Amino acid sequence: MLTTRADQLDPAVLAALGQLELVARWVVDGFITGLHRSPRKGFSVEFAEHRPYMPGDDLRYLDWRIAARSDRWVVKQFEEETNARAALVLDVSASMQWSGAPGRLTKLAYAERLAAAIALLLLRQRDAVGLVRFDAGLRNVIPPRAQRGQWRRLVAAFSEPGGGSASDVAGALLQAGRIVRRPGFVVLLSDLLADIGPVADAARTLRARGHEVLVLHVMDPAERDFPETGEARYRDLESRDEVPAATADVRSTYQATVQEAVAEWRAAMGRAGARYALAMTDEAFGRPLRMLVGVNGRGQKV
Amino acid sequence: MAFLAPAFLALAVLAGVPLLVHLLRRRVGRTVDFPAVRYLARMEQEHSRELKLRHRMLLLLRILAVMAIALAAARPIARFAGVGHAPIAVAMVLDNSMSSGAVRGGRTVFDSLRAEARRLLRDLTIEDRAWLVTADGRVIGGRNDAVSDALDQLTPLAGRGDLAIATRRAIALAQSGAPRTPVVAILSDGQANALAADSTIVAGDVAVVALVQDGAAVVNRAVLAAVATPTRWTPLGEVSASISTPDSAAWRITLNSRTVARGVVGPASFASPARVMERLSSTESGWLRGSVELDADALRGDDTRWFAVRVAPPPRVALRPESGPFLAAALATLVDEQRLARAAEGTPDVVTVASAEARGLRMPLLLTAPRDPLQVGEANRSLERLGIPWRFGAIARNLVLARPTRETALLEGPAFERTPVRLRYPLVYSPGARGAGDSTARNDTIATAGGAPWVVAGTGFVLVGSPLDPEATDLPLRAPFVPWLLDALARRLGQDGAVVFAAPGQQLATADGASALERPDGTLVPLTGERFTVPGSPGVYFFRRQAVRSGALVVNAEPEESDVGDGRGQNAAGLDPSRWVAPINGESVIGMRDASQWRRTVFEQASGQALLLPLIALALAALLLEAWLSGR
Numbered sequence: 050m051l052t053t054r055a056d057q058l059d060p061a062v063l064a065a066l067g068q069l070e071l072v073a074r075w076v077v078d079g080f081i082t083g084l085h086r087s088p089r090k091g092f093s094v095e096f097a098e099h100r101p102y103m104p105g106d107d108l109r110y111l112d113w114r115i116a117a118r119s120d121r122w123v124v125k126q127f128e129e130e131t132n133a134r135a136a137l138v139l140d141v142s143a144s145m146q147w148s149g150a151p152g153r154l155t156k157l158a159y160a161e162r163l164a165a166a167i168a169l170l171l172l173r174q175r176d177a178v179g180l181v182r183f184d185a186g187l188r189n190v191i192p193p194r195a196q197r198g199q200w201r202r203l204v205a206a207f208s209e210p211g212g213g214s215a216s217d218v219a220g221a222l223l224q225a226g227r228i229v230r231r232p233g234f235v236v237l238l239s240d241l242l243a244d245i246g247p248v249a250d251a252a253r254t255l256r257a258r259g260h261e262v263l264v265l266h267v268m269d270p271a272e273r274d275f276p277e278t279g280e281a282r283y284r285d286l287e288s289r290d291e292v293p294a295a296t297a298d299v300r301s302t303y304q305a306t307v308q309e310a311v312a313e314w315r316a317a318m319g320r321a322g323a324r325y326a327l328a329m330t331d332e333a334f335g336r337p338l339r340m341l342v343g344v345n346g347r348g349q350k351v
Numbered sequence: 352m353a354f355l356a357p358a359f360l361a362l363a364v365l366a367g368v369p370l371l372v373h374l375l376r377r378r379v380g381r382t383v384d385f386p387a388v389r390y391l392a393r394m395e396q397e398h399s400r401e402l403k404l405r406h407r408m409l410l411l412l413r414i415l416a417v418m419a420i421a422l423a424a425a426r427p428i429a430r431f432a433g434v435g436h437a438p439i440a441v442a443m444v445l446d447n448s449m450s451s452g453a454v455r456g457g458r459t460v461f462d463s464l465r466a467e468a469r470r471l472l473r474d475l476t477i478e479d480r481a482w483l484v485t486a487d488g489r490v491i492g493g494r495n496d497a498v499s500d501a502l503d504q505l506t507p508l509a510g511r512g513d514l515a516i517a518t519r520r521a522i523a524l525a526q527s528g529a530p531r532t533p534v535v536a537i538l539s540d541g542q543a544n545a546l547a548a549d550s551t552i553v554a555g556d557v558a559v560v561a562l563v564q565d566g567a568a569v570v571n572r573a574v575l576a577a578v579a580t581p582t583r584w585t586p587l588g589e590v591s592a593s594i595s596t597p598d599s600a601a602w603r604i605t606l607n608s609r610t611v612a613r614g615v616v617g618p619a620s621f622a623s624p625a626r627v628m629e630r631l632s633s634t635e636s637g638w639l640r641g642s643v644e645l646d647a648d649a650l651r652g653d654d655t656r657w658f659a660v661r662v663a664p665p666p667r668v669a670l671r672p673e674s675g676p677f678l679a680a681a682l683a684t685l686v687d688e689q690r691l692a693r694a695a696e697g698t699p700d701v702v703t704v705a706s707a708e709a710r711g712l713r714m715p716l717l718l719t720a721p722r723d724p725l726q727v728g729e730a731n732r733s734l735e736r737l738g739i740p741w742r743f744g745a746i747a748r749n750l751v752l753a754r755p756t757r758e759t760a761l762l763e764g765p766a767f768e769r770t771p772v773r774l775r776y777p778l779v780y781s782p783g784a785r786g787a788g789d790s791t792a793r794n795d796t797i798a799t800a801g802g803a804p805w806v807v808a809g810t811g812f813v814l815v816g817s818p819l820d821p822e823a824t825d826l827p828l829r830a831p832f833v834p835w836l837l838d839a840l841a842r843r844l845g846q847d848g849a850v851v852f853a854a855p856g857q858q859l860a861t862a863d864g865a866s867a868l869e870r871p872d873g874t875l876v877p878l879t880g881e882r883f884t885v886p887g888s889p890g891v892y893f894f895r896r897q898a899v900r901s902g903a904l905v906v907n908a909e910p911e912e913s914d915v916g917d918g919r920g921q922n923a924a925g926l927d928p929s930r931w932v933a934p935i936n937g938e939s940v941i942g943m944r945d946a947s948q949w950r951r952t953v954f955e956q957a958s959g960q961a962l963l964l965p966l967i968a969l970a971l972a973a974l975l976l977e978a979w980l981s982g983r
Contacts (some may be wrong), residue, residue: 074781144386158387258359270389280372281381285388298409299394302402306394307387 051165060154064162072145073165076334077173099123133176134193134233135246136225137164137203139265140210141253142184142219143286144242148330149271156267160238161207163265163337167236168339179228180206183221184213185246192228214287216240219247222262231251232259238328241266245317252321262323264316265337269330275303358635359424366421369413405980414975426478426964439957440528442521443468445505446514446539448486449652449912453540453569460564461507464538465564467946471536471642474950479723480528484521486512487856487887492524499608509652509889510855511912512543512668515552518935522557534948537561544911546736546934554937558956561935561942562949563928569649572596573913574656575624577643581834581852583841585689586633590658591645595913605642606633606660610950636662638900640871640891643779652889653913659850659891659903666845667691669696671705674719677827678819681836683952690837702844707733707743707820709932714811717836717845717974721775722818727776739812741795743883744803751775751801753826766835767798767806769886775824778816779805813839832885849894850901852907862902865894 064072100127102122110124117154145157152161168178172195179193189206191199205265218239225235235255241248241264252262278294294303310328326340354360376786385391392792395402406629426438427904444627445468450459472495475481483498491501535554539545541563546552552613576593581724590604594616603613619625633639641658643847648654668691672680682704685691694701697713707730714737721730724746731742734761753774755764773838777800797813817823842849853859867875868883869892878894880955885906886892894902928942939956942947 094570135567149384149385197797215761217771240386260968269386272385272390278383279381283388283391286384288388290388290392291389292453293380298406299391299402302398302405303390303394306390306397308388310393336709 060159060162060330060332061152061317061338064158066156069253072310073169073288074160075170076166076338102257108204110346118273123213132149132230133171134179134234135167136179136181136193136229137167137178138183138218138221138225138235138237138239139164139207140184140216140221140237140239140241141182142216143190143211143212144172144240145267146212147269147286149269149276153269154330156240156243156269156330157211160267163267163334164167164236164238164330165204165207166334166338172200175234178203178223181221181225181228182209184211184216185215185217186213186218187221187224188213188284190224190228193233199351209308214245214289216287218243219251222248222251226255226258227253230280232261234261234263236269237262237264239264240268240272241314245313249317250322252318254321256322262318262321263340264323264325265313265328265340266325267330269329273304273307273329275300275307306322319351354425354427356424356426357482357530359426359449360421362421362424363418364419366414369417373906393796396427405515409977409980410974414982416973416977419966419973423549423963423966423970427966429518430925434474436954437957438531439475439479439534440480440525440531441471441475441534441536441953441956442482442484442524442528443471443955444484444486444514444517444521444535444539445502446486446512446542446545447505447507447535448512448514448540448542448545449510450542450545450650450907450915451486451540452652453571453650453915455569455649459507460540460561461505464540464562464564465502465505466540467949468502468910469499470946471950471953472502474954478531480531482521484517484523484524486517488516488520490511490520490524507652508855509887509906509908512856512907513933514539518546518552518559521555521861522552522559526555534956535559536953537563537932540564540915541931542915543931545916546899546959547933552669552934554940555592556938558939559935559937559941560931560949560952560956561928561932561940562946563931563942564946565944570597571650571653571913571915572645572648572908573650573653574602574645575621575645575653575913576912576936577641577656577658577907579641579658579660581690581837581841582630582659582661583666583690583845584633584660584662586636586662587689588631588633588660589661590627590629590631590641593910594643594645594654595619595621595624596645600645602627604629605644605645606631606636606639612913618782621942622933633660633662638903639891650913650915652908655889656907657889657891657905659905661903665692667692667694667698667701667838669693669694669701669703671700671709673701673706673709674704675706675722675819675827677821678719678836681833682826682876684833687835689839693738694706702840702843705839706730707814709733712737716811717815717839717844718814720817720823721821734814737812739809739814740780741807741809741814742779742781743803743816743868744779745776747775747777748773749801753798753800753805753824755798758797763797763835763838765831766829770798770819770824770826770829772805772824773840774802775800775805775817777801778806778807778814795946804978808839808843808889811844813843815954844917851902851904853904853906855885855887855906857885858882859885859904862894865897866897868904869893869895869900 070175099187102124106124108333112123112125115123133164140256144154148155171178177195178192182188188211189209191206193204222237223295255262273294277296282291282293284291317327328335329335365621383799413962414422447461452459475495481495481498491498522533525535535557572594574592576596578591580589594602597618599617601608601615601616612632616625638661641660642655646653648707656761668682686693696703702715702717704717705710705712706721708721708726720743721727734742753767753770753772755767794810795807797802797808807814818825821828849862861878861881869875869909889906889908892904893900928944932940932942941952
């Protein structure tokens, strides 16, 4: 019997079935189910032990309960203080709030659902997840936490307004680097309608701090294919600049230009040590999620 | 290059639409939100040269496609030598004159000509136009199959027709088919006099290609003329006939289908036919149909020639003494021959012959000019009193030669042709209250002298502008004078009515008072209007004034149509085709005998090709290239 996994469904269909939170849960459930079929590596719970207190140990790690109950002074010893720390960097500028076809999710809606799914996935494995929403400036900054309430905070942040007339991607990335104190990883979800240089510099900085950087380039198929819309003046949603064009006349050249731009992004991110993936808004959430798993907080490959 | 539908060239203005769109691109009103304008701008920046080139290519291709479609719609014709045939406007002249009915090799010449016309029609395309013009000037046009159907219905004419007029008409039709190549394709039996015209046929730039059938002579015996004199037999009369025959031929004369005389004539050429003259008497009275007939030969149309006579008591006449001795002697002769009868003046239907100044005259009258110039005034007063619209003019004593008018040349011409006139009073038309115009004067004139009317006639009168005296004119001394006098008394002033000779299909003025035309089978054709068309079948037709026959219409083929051969190949039918077409003056006039070469030559005049398909192909190619360039 075939079972339908939510992470492999059409995003638009899935989005029509439930709220963002619900969709994220379905996607993560479906995704994890898929992972169980694979050899599990890198998702074990952290191991902790106690050792006798020795002078000089940080009193914060003293286990006061054991001391009170058994009058033994022990300190909690962790392999890591906690699991991975991650920051989701979500572009909420005006250009993200656009869809190239009536039945398709906007880039922002797609990115929000994908971000929610990533957050839920990480939270379930007790990783700390934070969120940076930005357009021309920072809209929301939620530091990474692994607490239960973090998921609610993140979901609530998704419903806050955005739609600014620019995308300060580099600033948002650097901010994310700041809120992830120890080496962790930063996931950027943006349509990348910005200059490559600053973004690449920011990614390089994050890498220098030991962060893994994953760039998910969210793109509507219409931005890639430039379908027939006839002779028109095409207006930028953010800068309001207009360019006249006849679709039929320039389509092939436009497509080549987009391919060039994507290749440049891929190359620039590669040079900066970041992973880059193109996420089309008409493809299932599973593929970008697999990209995430491939670069989890421990740098282990899935 | 020419165009069959030049109006569609207006579509070429649509070529401005892509240009306009191209120029107005920056002013396009529709705005579309598109987040990736950055890529569009980058594309324009990085690929501006390529885009400009592409835009220009697309623009050119779109303009080219529109232009090609507009040109194709206008259906252009290009004349490039040796490539098929461009659309042609061919007017075929089919010589279906009587001579084409001659049988050669077991089939009539007409049938073989018609077969060639049909072959030519089959080779025409939908772009071509075709007309068929027959020797009688009839035009058949329309689609090729309609013309072909009309061909099936055609038969040889009973007369000569007029191939010259038909050719002129065909030239005009071919020209009307512009911009197709105009061609006149003539199919003729090659009769030498077929194109005989009083003037050259001007073809101009219209190509004329004539298929002139082999002039192999046929054995043809023909009755070239048959005349009954006088018109009124009392009951005696005379029939004279002219017969051409390459060998001895038996002839017979019939009256109302009854053979009344027969005989044999020896060989006689068309130029010098054998004469037959028979004095006959009829036991029947009234109008009779007569014919001179020969045995059937290769050309049946001229084996019978018709005439008409009226058998009736002689007209009655009263003579005034002042008419002079010559008139009296002529009348006495006719009376002696029982052609006339004397009667007392004033009796109904009695014609009075007198000098115009005589008093107490009553219609009908044959009047001469007074001998004494002093009596002219009295004579004119007498004419006015009688209601005759003519007056004697000032005396003229110079010698002039009389001439019959065109209308009277056939019947009355011999009496007046070149008759010396020394003293005359030119007749002046003076209609007075009657108000008739010059045309009436012209129609009333029988002969002129010195350019002025000399002998005139009207209802109830014949007026001579000289005294019938040898000092004034030789008219009373000439042999044809007596027959003319009898004709004038019997026909113009009596009840005989006119005998009109005509060829099939000819247009004639309707005789005064005639209400219908009686066919040989007895049926009537109403005569309305001032003119009527002579029936196409030879024979004797009678004019009817209500129930009474008031004259006869004798329909025979023109004698020259019988000139098709003498059986020895010696006649003009053996003309070289290039000589046959000599009366046609044009840039390209070709005559030939070979039918397949004739067809080939007709289409060679329009060498070239319609450019419809190449232009459509060009438009499609431009659109396909445009689609490929624009990535569709």
